[in-house]
Every structure is written in C-alpha cells, then in structure tokens.
Amino acid sequence: MSSENALLSFSELRSLTYYAVLKWCAADDGCLRRDRLERVAAARRYSGGWVKHNAGKQFADAWQTVAEWHAARRAAERRRRG
Numbered sequence: 001m002s003s004e005n006a007l008l009s010f011s012e013l014r015s016l017t018y019y020a021v022l023k024w025c026a027a028d029d030g031c032l033r034r035d036r037l038e039r040v041a042a043a044r045r046y047s048g049g050w051v052k053h054n055a056g057k058q059f060a061d062a063w064q065t066v067a068e069w070h071a072a073r074r075a076a077e078r079r080r081r082g
Helices: 009-013 018-023 034-044 048-054 059-081
Strands: none
Touching: 009 048, 018 034, 018 059, 034 048
16 A cells, blocks of 8 residues: 555455555544445445444444454354364
C-alpha cells in the first residue's frame, strides 16, 4: 500500500489481510468509513450486512470483535476434541 489515502483496486483489497483491510477502512479518527467498507464488500463479495454491521465502529472495537470470535472458535474446537 503506497498511501493510506489511496483508493485500492479490487485485486489489492482481495490480497490484503482482514486486519489490513479494516485498517485501510479506518478514518483518521479510527471510525470505519462506509464508503471504504462498501468497496471492500464489493471486492470480497461480502454482504451488505457486513457493511452495516461495521460502519461507524472504531477500528479497535471491530478488531476486538474478530479476536473474540476467533477465541470462541478455538475454545469450541478444544471442547469438541475433548
């Protein structure tokens, strides 16, 4: 990524990590920008619900939600395996 403000191509958006995509969507104040979320959704074929769910959230809050989801998945897998 050459610039935080650069408009990324769909190919670039598909190749970024989820963390990098959320970071790119964040405005200077940390809020996730709807216009960028919509571009990511189009590039990665995410639903409109993903945009609605994340628009206006703080980057840190959105990333924390992801971390909690992964932790819950790992715990469920450990329980399943016994």
